[in-house]
Amino acid sequence: MTAPATEPATPADAEPAGEDHPVLLLRLAGPLQSWGVRSAFNRRDTGAEPTKSGVIGLLAASVGMSREEPLGDLLGLRLGIRVDQPGTLLRDYHTVSDYRGRPLPQAGVTAKGTQKPTSPVKHTHVTARYYLQDAVFIAAISGPRGLLLTLETALRAPAFPLALGRRSCPPTQPLCLGIRSTDMESALRTEPWQPSAHARKQYAARLGRERRLGRPAHPPTIDRSATLEDPNGHDVLQDAPVSFDPHLRTFTSRRVRHTWLSIPSGYHNADSDAHNGPADDADHDPFALLGW
Structure with a gap:
C-alpha cells in the first residue's frame, strides 16, 4: 500500500461539496x-x-x-x-500449510528473488479473520x-x-x-428502522420488560x-x-x-400513550441501544 495522500482526491469537474444533493x-x-x-x-x-x-x-x-x-x-x-x-x-480461525508437506516459505527473498524457507522450519501458519x-x-x-x-x-x-x-x-x-x-x-433521520424481524421482536420484548409492562413495548421512534x-x-x-x-x-x-x-421504529402497532412512547424517555436503559 502506498503512503496515504494528504488531501482528499476530488475530480476537477465535481460539484461543490457544500451544495445540496439527493x-x-x-x-x-x-x-x-x-x-x-x-x-x-x-x-x-x-x-x-x-x-x-x-x-x-x-x-x-x-x-x-x-x-x-x-x-x-x-x-x-x-x-x-x-x-x-x-x-x-466473529473470529474465524484459519491454518495454512503446503499440501505437499513442504516447510512454509517466509516473507524474505533470496538474491535470486525466491522466498526463503522458514527458520526454524514451520509447517503450519495460523491466521485470524474477523x-x-x-x-x-x-x-x-x-x-x-x-x-x-x-x-x-x-x-x-x-x-x-x-x-x-x-x-x-x-x-x-x-x-x-x-x-x-x-x-x-x-x-437517515426519516428512513424507518431496518433491523431483522428477530431483532425487532427482541427489542420490543426487552423494552417491555424494562418498563415492567408485562408485554412487549412498541415505541414510535428509536435512537x-x-x-x-x-x-x-x-x-x-x-x-x-x-x-x-x-x-x-x-x-x-x-x-x-x-x-x-x-428515527421511525417501523412498528405497525406503535404504542401511542406517553408511558410507552419514544425509546429515549427517562426510564430507558441507554445500553439497550447497543443490543446489550
Whole structure:
C-alpha cells in the first residue's frame, strides 16, 4: 500500500461539496460483513461500521469498473452510515500449510528473488479473520442526481458480484432502497428502522420488560447512532479511496461527525400513550441501544 495522500482526491469537474444533493440509500445487511480498516500479516480486522472504501468498491463493482480504472466521479461522493443493528464480532480461525508437506516459505527473498524457507522450519501458519455477523447498516450516498440514478440502476442489476467488504460476504435483499430528494442527515433521520424481524421482536420484548409492562413495548421512534461525512467534523477517518489498483492502492482521509438520530421504529402497532412512547424517555436503559 502506498503512503496515504494528504488531501482528499476530488475530480476537477465535481460539484461543490457544500451544495445540496439527493441521497441514494443502501441497506447493507447479510450473515457476515467485514470492513477492513487495517490488516497485518496473519490478522485481518473489521471495523464496527462500513468504510467509505468498502462502499465505493461495492458501487464500482456494480457498474463494472475494473480495479485498475480511475474512480472518477465516485471520488466526489459523500457517505453517511446509520447503525440499525450492530451485530456481533466473529473470529474465524484459519491454518495454512503446503499440501505437499513442504516447510512454509517466509516473507524474505533470496538474491535470486525466491522466498526463503522458514527458520526454524514451520509447517503450519495460523491466521485470524474477523467479521460482523447479523449486522444491518443504512448507507446514505450523497452526490449529483445523474450519477446516483446510474448507480441505482447498476445496483439492481450489477455487472460484478457485490460483497459487504469481502468476496465471501454477499449482501441480502433489499440492498438498494432508492433515491431521496433531501440531505444526508434528513434521509437517515426519516428512513424507518431496518433491523431483522428477530431483532425487532427482541427489542420490543426487552423494552417491555424494562418498563415492567408485562408485554412487549412498541415505541414510535428509536435512537440509532450515525457517522456522517462532514468537512467540519471533529473526527478523521483514513478510509477514503483514491485508487484500487493492486499495484498502487491509495487512500486519503475524510472528516466525519458522530451523532444520534431519532428515527421511525417501523412498528405497525406503535404504542401511542406517553408511558410507552419514544425509546429515549427517562426510564430507558441507554445500553439497550447497543443490543446489550
